[in-house]
Amino acid sequence: MPRGRKVNSSGEKSKKLLQEKAIELFSQFGYHETKISDIVKAANLTQPTFYLYFENKESLYxxxxxxxxxxxxxxxxxxxxxxxxxxxxxxxxxxxxxxxxxxxxxxxxxxxxxxxxxxxxxxxxxxxxxxxxxxxxxxxxxxxxxxxxxxxxxxxxxxxxxxxxxxxxxxxxxxxxxxxxxxxxxxxxx
Known part of the structure; x- marks a missing residue:
């Protein structure tokens, strides 16, 4: 969790949403066919937000x-x-x-x-x-x-x-x- 974020903050919700969308996409399309851009689009967030919580797609996976x-x-x-x-x-x-x-x-x-x-x-x-x-x-x-x-x-x-x-x-x-x-x-x- 990024420093300074409180539990149940919008940041925590964003991270959880990214994980949920990634799980759905990875299970449907597989690791190689799922792109970070697909995950952030499904979560209705931005790529910089993704990188606040995850180093890359592999670390999330x-x-x-x-x-x-x-x-x-x-x-x-x-x-x-x-x-x-x-x-x-x-x-x-x-x-x-x-x-x-x-x-x-x-x-x-x-x-x-x-x-x-x-x-x-x-x-x-x-x-x-x-x-x-x-x-x-x-x-x-x-x-x-x-x-x-x-x-x-x-x-x-x-x-x-x-x-x-x-x-x-x-x-x-x-x-x-x-x-x-x-x-x-x-x-x-x-």
Whole structure:
């Protein structure tokens, strides 16, 4: 934040507006096709105003990626599968929270979870965290847990695009369907 600016000042509002418009444009057209002039035009501001808050387009983009990464990982790290009695219920609650996060940030999710080079790394981290949380609760004696976990992450990725963002299904519905598909009672052994 520039020195001397008060919280909720018009400067803070201008910065937030530039970020919001950048998120929309980056998600729609991608990083390379979006120009600073497009962002300031969409925000109805000037390029000098842009440079008050951001060094360049790359720094703005990197800030947005970092914002998504931090919020996404906060959600993923909150995954708690609970004890044996409420394992399925807790997992469904966690998946619902993740889908709600995506639904509340669709443009930022398109950038951070699909378009950036870092998105694959994020999905790998997500897979590792899920594997850690689930390996103590689900029996995988005849199957490779990594295939199971990666298929869940892939399903979440695909369902977010095809059903959540299109508003065909609500977060609760998607989480419930995932649980019903992946965690039938006969899979739960511990």
């Amino acid at each position: 990197n800030d947005l990626i970092l914002q998504f990464r931090n919020e996404f990982l906060e959600n993923v790290n909150r995954i708690n599968v609970g004890n044996e009695d409420n394992f399925i219920e807790k997992l469904q609650t966690n998946f619902t929270a993740l889908f709600k996060f995506f639904a509340s940030n669709p443009h930022l999710t398109k950038i951070g979870f699909y378009q950036t080079e870092e998105s694959e790394e994020l999905k790998n981290i997500f897979s590792q965290i899920l594997e850690e949380k689930l390996k103590e609760r689900v029996e995988f004696s005849d199957h490779d847990i990594r295939i199971f976990i990666n298929s869940i992450v892939g399903a979440i990725e695909r369902l977010t695009l095809t059903m959540l963002f299109t508003k065909e299904k609500e977060p609760e519905q998607l989480a419930s369907e995932l649980i019903n598909i992946y965690f039938a009672k006969e899979l739960i052994c511990r």
